[in-house]
Amino acid sequence: LKNEKDDPMSLVFYSSPMSTAEATEAVLVQLKVPFERVEMNIQKGDTRTPEFLKLNPNGCVPTIVHDGVVLWESAAIAIYLGEVFGVSAGLYPEPGPQRAEALKWLVWTNATLAEAAGRLSQALPPNSPGGVEIGASDWKSQIENRTALAEEAKVDLNQRLKILNEALQDKEYLLGKYSIVDAHMHAFVGWIAGMGMSLKPYPKVHEWLEKCASR
Numbered sequence: 270l271k272n273e274k275d276d277p278m279s280l281v282f283y284s285s286p287m288s289t290a291e292a293t294e295a296v297l298v299q300l301k302v303p304f305e306r307v308e309m310n311i312q313k314g315d316t317r318t319p320e321f322l323k324l325n326p327n328g329c330v331p332t333i334v335h336d337g338v339v340l341w342e343s344a345a346i347a348i349y350l351g352e353v354f355g356v357s358a359g360l361y362p363e364p365g366p367q368r369a370e371a372l373k374w375l376v377w378t379n380a381t382l383a384e385a386a387g388r389l390s391q392a393l394p395p396n397s398p399g400g401v402e403i404g405a406s407d408w409k410s411q412i413e414n415r416t417a418l419a420e421e422a423k424v425d426l427n428q429r430l431k432i433l434n435e436a437l438q439d440k441e442y443l444l445g446k447y448s449i450v451d452a453h454m455h456a457f458v459g460w461i462a463g464m465g466m467s468l469k470p471y472p473k474v475h476e477w478l479e480k481c482a483s484r
């Protein structure tokens with residue numbers, strides 16, 4: 270495990286590909302904050318070692334260590350990085366009405382949008398993109414339950430994507446101009462699309478996602 274003792278000013282980023290850490294990575298890259306990556310192999314149990322659990326008792330990426338601060342939860346990390354690096358970079362608003370908008374969308378991403386996405390991921394067939402692997406016998410007993418849960422999650426995701434589409438109706442980015450709120454949220458919307466949710470009914474979301482991804 271790395272920590273700031275190696276270099277007190279460095280930012281250490283515990284990450285893993287195809288995980289929530291992608292949202293944090295997008296924010297760090299947009300802010301051009303140098304970081305030292307510690308690649309965690311979730312399948313091999315890197316997030317469950319006693320050393321790592323001391324940093325993040327949830328055993329999850331993303332986790333960052335910066336300037337004496339150990340931080341987990343991707344929305345909290347985005348808010349922190351926004352405050353520390355984003356305001357001066359013009360990528361996160363000063364305190365005030367725009368800051369309130371930023372907080373609203375960052376928290377909504379994790380608490381509302383990702384909440385339904387997490388349920389869909391849990392309910393998808395183990396071999397489908399985004400599906401969670403379970404034992405074959407469990408699978409047989411759970412198939413009907415999973416189908417119902419997936420349908421419910423899709424209804425909720427559609428309702429939430431509609432909210433996002435409407436929010437983007439009259440603006441290019443969530444706060445008007447591009448910010449790390451877009452960087453953070455786009456990783457989640459990309460994950461949702463990757464699980465097979467069509468963005469066709471949400472043209473503004475589709476357009477926005479392409480623009481964010483090209484950055």
Ligand SMILES: N[C@@H](CCC(=O)N[C@@H](CS)C(=O)NCC(=O)O)C(=O)O
Nearest residue numbers: 288289311316328329330331342343
């Ligand atoms: N709510 C957390 C979710 C973090 C999370 O679920 N991370 C997963 C990968 S997507 C993880 O690290 N899992 C490792 C494990 O369960 O051991 C956030 O937004 O940061």
